[in-house]
Amino acid sequence: MKNLKTIILMKEVTGTVTNDEGLALFLAIDKEFSEGNCVKLSLEKATTFSSSFLNSSIGELIVKYGVKTLKSNLIIVNYQPSRLNQIRAYIEKIKDLA
Amino acid sequence: MIQSKMIQIEIPHIINVGQLLQFLTSYRGVYKNKIITLDFINYHFVKPFHITPLACLVEELKLTNNVVYYENMTPAVRSYLTTVGFMSLFEQDADLSFIQPGVLFEGATYVKLWKIDAEQIDAYISSTINFFRNNNLTGKNLDALNISLSEDFNNIIDHSESLVSGYAVTQYYPNKEELMISICDFGIGIPTKINNFEAESGRQRLSDKEAMRLALTLGFSTKSTPRNKGFGLSTVIDCVKSLNSGIKIISNEAIYMIDNQGDEYTLCTEQNFLGTMIVITLNTKNLPLDEDFVEMETYL
Numbered sequence: 347m348k349n350l351k352t353i354i355l356m357k358e359v360t361g362t363v364t365n366d367e368g369l370a371l372f373l374a375i376d377k378e379f380s381e382g383n384c385v386k387l388s389l390e391k392a393t394t395f396s397s398s399f400l401n402s403s404i405g406e407l408i409v410k411y412g413v414k415t416l417k418s419n420l421i422i423v424n425y426q427p428s429r430l431n432q433i434r435a436y437i438e439k440i441k442d443l444a
Numbered sequence: 445m446i447q448s449k450m451i452q453i454e455i456p457h458i459i460n461v462g463q464l465l466q467f468l469t470s471y472r473g474v475y476k477n478k479i480i481t482l483d484f485i486n487y488h489f490v491k492p493f494h495i496t497p498l499a500c501l502v503e504e505l506k507l508t509n510n511v512v513y514y515e516n517m518t519p520a521v522r523s524y525l526t527t528v529g530f531m532s533l534f535e536q537d538a539d540l541s542f543i544q545p546g547v548l549f550e551g552a553t554y555v556k557l558w559k560i561d562a563e564q565i566d567a568y569i570s571s572t573i574n575f576f577r578n579n580n581l582t583g584k585n586l587d588a589l590n591i592s593l594s595e596d597f598n599n600i601i602d603h604s605e606s607l608v609s610g611y612a613v614t615q616y617y618p619n620k621e622e623l624m625i626s627i628c629d630f631g632i633g634i635p636t637k638i639n640n641f642e643a644e645s646g647r648q649r650l651s652d653k654e655a656m657r658l659a660l661t662l663g664f665s666t667k668s669t670p671r672n673k674g675f676g677l678s679t680v681i682d683c684v685k686s687l688n689s690g691i692k693i694i695s696n697e698a699i700y701m702i703d704n705q706g707d708e709y710t711l712c713t714e715q716n717f718l719g720t721m722i723v724i725t726l727n728t729k730n731l732p733l734d735e736d737f738v739e740m741e742t743y744l
Contacts, residue, residue: 361566363594365671390737393570394590397675398598405673417744425742426735428587434744439675443663 348419351378354388362395368402375407379419390424400436408440451480455487458494461694465717468497472630472718476508485516490524492613493723495557496628499611500719502534503559504630507607528613529556553580554615560629561609562601569593572614576623577734580616584731588683589614589623592724595676596627602669604631604720616728623726630719633696634659641666656698657710680724687730695720 358374359367378385407416416437422430453471458464482502505512512534517525525531555572572593573586593612600610610629617624632640635655642650650658658664660681665674677693684691684702693700694717700710 361570363566363569363598364562365598365669367566368671386741393573394587394594396591396594396598397673397679398594398602398671401671401673401675405671421741421743423741424737424739426737428585428735430738430742430744436675437744439662440673443673 349383350386350421351383352386352388353378354390356391362393362399364396365398365402368399369406371399371403372406375403375420376410379407379411379415384419384421386421386423388424389422389426389429392425392429395429395432395436397436400433404433404436405440408437413437413441449478451475451478452483453480454483454485455498457486457488458491461493461692461721461723462713462715464494464497465694465713465721466715468501469715469717471501472504473508475505475510477510479511479513480505481513481515483516484514484518484521487521488518490521490528492554492615492624492626493628493721495525495528495530495613496611496626497719497721499530499533499557499559500608500628500630503608506534528554529558533557533559553618554613557611557613559609559611560597560600560627565594565597565601568612569597576614576616580618581623581728581731583734584728585734586731588687588689588726588731589625591683592625592680592726593627595680596722599676600627600629600631600720602672603634603637603666604629605637606631606719621728623728625724625726626722628719628721633718634693634720635696635698637666651712652696652698653710653712656693656695656700660693660700684724684726687727689727689730690725692723693720694722 353374355371359370361367375385375387456463456467458467502512555575558568569590573590576589577586600606604610606629608630610627612627614623614625635652638655638659639649642648660677661674662678663674665672681691685706688706690704691702694713697713697716698710699713702708
């Protein structure tokens, strides 16, 4: 059985605009995925995601693990519906362009 | 000898963006090592979309060792330009290398002119959002403002190749219930960037109008950085459309706009603007309400 690790987004990053911040999130989730863990990602106090931030975080996770693995192993909690919808819409755009 | 160093530039009475850019184009890259006086005698009313390209022009003049003075400002124009931070940004000994983002006093309807700085983007956007949330748009979801700023700032940093870093200002008009965002850079321009990419890829040059349309297509990217995926501008436009709001993007010899009726146009302009100017007018009546956080767990 996989372990479930919690990552609080706004403790890993100071903002959700830049590529660098997106990379920080990618590295935090990638570390857990590569050890075979699932991740519960808390979006408490998360600010609006830029496309650059999503490209460098969710986008790079999709490149490395694929959409199916990402969706199976990442749980979202403490979110505003708009934040969740941003990530979902981003994944759909990536799938449409693939 | 001294007189040949002194240049007087009269700022015209500006009604629309086209007039403004035509004026700017006349004076771009013309002067070096001169004493330039910007004469405001015909200029009486300031809008955000005037300030950002004017700020770019003044910085560009200073980068070519010109000294810039101002004269004949009406008290109202001087007061506005002082309060919004334009005057202090360009004081004779002002250090342009580092400018703190700042907001105005409580009750003020605009956020100060800001020289775009990659290291300060998060802080600037955060302070801008908090300002409007606490002062004018309490209880509203301000994702649209955040997206308008963040996507455009990232585009300037990733793609513009601008020696002048770019400027932004945001103003709320309570009577019209509009939030106007003006961002300008003096980079190579969107169509030029697209055509450089097309040329490197062995493809034919596009007209500026065609290049602008391509730039706004979801998924098209010049890959200025490896992670660019071409989502930025289309995300801003989707946001504008969802709020029945307006946008103008002017770059090189093209303009893209969505007007008050929601109609979209991509047109040729009469002058070649070396840079990109974006003016977004958000209809704040249509901003959704702010959301609560959901504790429930969910998969994507």
